Amino acid sequence: MKVILLQNIKGFGQIGDVKNVSDGHARNFLFPRKLAKIATENTLKEVAILSSKREAMALKNQETAEKAVAILASTSLEFKKKAGPTGTLFSSVTRHEIAHELTKRSGMKIETEMIDIGPSTGSGQAEHGEHIKHIGEHAVTVDLTNGLKADVKVSIKNEQN
Numbered sequence: 001m002k003v004i005l006l007q008n009i010k011g012f013g014q015i016g017d018v019k020n021v022s023d024g025h026a027r028n029f030l031f032p033r034k035l036a037k038i039a040t041e042n043t044l045k046e047v048a049i050l051s052s053k054r055e056a057m058a059l060k061n062q063e064t065a066e067k068a069v070a071i072l073a074s075t076s077l078e079f080k081k082k083a084g085p086t087g088t089l090f091s092s093v094t095r096h097e098i099a100h101e102l103t104k105r106s107g108m109k110i111e112t113e114m115i116d117i118g119p120s121t122g123s124g125q126a127e128h129g130e131h132i133k134h135i136g137e138h139a140v141t142v143d144l145t146n147g148l149k150a151d152v153k154v155s156i157k158n159e160q161n
Helices: 023-030 041-073 095-106
Strands: 002-005 018-020 036-038 076-081 088-094 115-120 131-134 136-143 149-158
Touching: 002 041, 023 036, 041 095, 041 149, 076 088, 076 095, 088 095, 088 149, 095 115, 095 149, 131 149
Parallel strands: 076 149
Antiparallel strands: 002 018, 002 036, 088 131, 115 136, 136 149
């Protein structure tokens, strides 16, 4: 069955795409959630309208991302966490915490998948992954959209009680 997507579906398609799907998938998933409708002659004419809507949305997202890159380029975050005598944190700083802080500062929704935690520069221990485990300076890259990236400095300091 041919359907026209009415909303963006991650990993499947974008607004206005004409997709060939099974009847069951269309009836049980796409139609009840108003994600798609049957592709007929009349609805195919609507594809042009939906495509222009998608282009406008992409342009708006690009402009927002460019503004966010300008803001994030001059941003440095500081977290205070309890650490042991060797500088190892008792509770690590996660990509989720970094994304939350960057979302507040940039005005754009920063997802955890956009964040790449680079090697640390303060403790001498290189690490890439989901979280930061040592005090010091850390390089974090935020990959926004269409190759727009911003480097953010994250400083982790020992919380003194």
